[in-house]
Amino acid sequence: QSALTQPAxxxxxxxxxxxxxCTGTSSDIGAYNFVSWYQQHPGKxxxxxxxxxxxxxxxxxxxxxxxxSANTASLTVxxxxxxDEADYYCTSYTTSNTVIFGGGTKLTVx
Amino acid sequence: EVQLVESGGGLIRPGxxxxxxxxxxxxxxxxxxMHWVRQVPGRGPEWVAYIxxxxxxxxxxxxxxxxxxxxxxxxxxxxxxxxxxxxVEDTALFYCVRAARNWGMDxxxxxxxxxxxx
Numbered sequence: 001q002s003a004l005t006q007p008a009x010x011x012x013x014x015x016x017x018x019x020x021x022c023t024g025t026s027s028d029i030g031a032y033n034f035v036s037w038y039q040q041h042p043g044k045x046x047x048x049x050x051x052x053x054x055x056x057x058x059x060x061x062x063x064x065x066x067x068x069s070a071n072t073a074s075l076t077v078x079x080x081x082x083x084d085e086a087d088y089y090c091t092s093y094t095t096s097n098t099v100i101f102g103g104g105t106k107l108t109v110x
Numbered sequence: 111e112v113q114l115v116e117s118g119g120g121l122i123r124p125g126x127x128x129x130x131x132x133x134x135x136x137x138x139x140x141x142x143x144m145h146w147v148r149q150v151p152g153r154g155p156e157w158v159a160y161i162x163x164x165x166x167x168x169x170x171x172x173x174x175x176x177x178x179x180x181x182x183x184x185x186x187x188x189x190x191x192x193x194x195x196x197x198v199e200d201t202a203l204f205y206c207v208r209a210a211r212n213w214g215m216d217x218x219x220x221x222x223x224x225x226x227x228x
Contacts, residue, residue, distance in 0.1 A: 003154065032213075033212075034212050034213040036213060036214040036215065038155075038215075045205060045218035045219065045220060045221060046155060046205075046215075046218060047218070048210065048214050048215055048216045050214075051210055051211065051212055051213070051214030051216075052211070052212045052214070057210075057214075057216060087154075089154055089155060091157070091213070091215075092213075093212075093213040097169055098157065098169060098170075098171060099145070099157040099160070099213060100157065101154055101155050101156060101157060102154065103154050104153075104154040
């Protein structure tokens with residue numbers, strides 16, 4: 001199964017908002033609300049920032065939010081902070097009982 | 111403190127085998143499903159396998175099906191990944207990951223590096 005499709009890069013200035021899309025199919029994103037998002041800084045392990053489309057784990061800032069429409073999920077980061085500069089990955093559970101990752105998006109804070 | 115510590119990585123020749131281990135602490139290991147996820151440096155993560163809390167229902171990515179085996183020892187609080195018939199393209203950092211509710215992955219280890227090369 002091919003990876004979920006994400007833009008390679010996005011950028012924004014501090015205080016602005018950005019949105020990262022994650023496009024799949026009716027066999028993954030379109031089938032369930034089991035979309036998660038991860039933030040990864042260089043040399044670190046990924047960190048869960050959203051699960052079940054739009055649920056934040058404890059400690060994740062409110063400026064991270066998610067949504068889903070049909071086969072596409074989105075991550076919005078509002079009020080960009082310098083520390084938000086990182087790689088972001090989406091995942092989805094699939095109808096094959098597996099998990100699939102997106103290819104990743106590099107967020108640059110200008 | 112909730113912690114996952116992987117070990118067992120190394121340099122191995124194509125066709126070889128390796129066993130990765132992941133020692134869990136700080137939570138009731140037997141009540142959590144667990145994943146292995148790998149990542150080639152500079153690329154996105156790739157899900158490899160998961161196993162239920164009681165050790166049942168191992169499920170694999172197509173790319174490793176039939177070559178890798180996930181297992182666990184709930185007495186030793188340890189997750190394993192047995193890698194066989196290794197290929198150059200299996201070279202990656204392998205992460206042990208705790209499964210959160212509804213398919214999130216909420217705790218990650220630091221990873222153990224596997225290099226397959228002749």
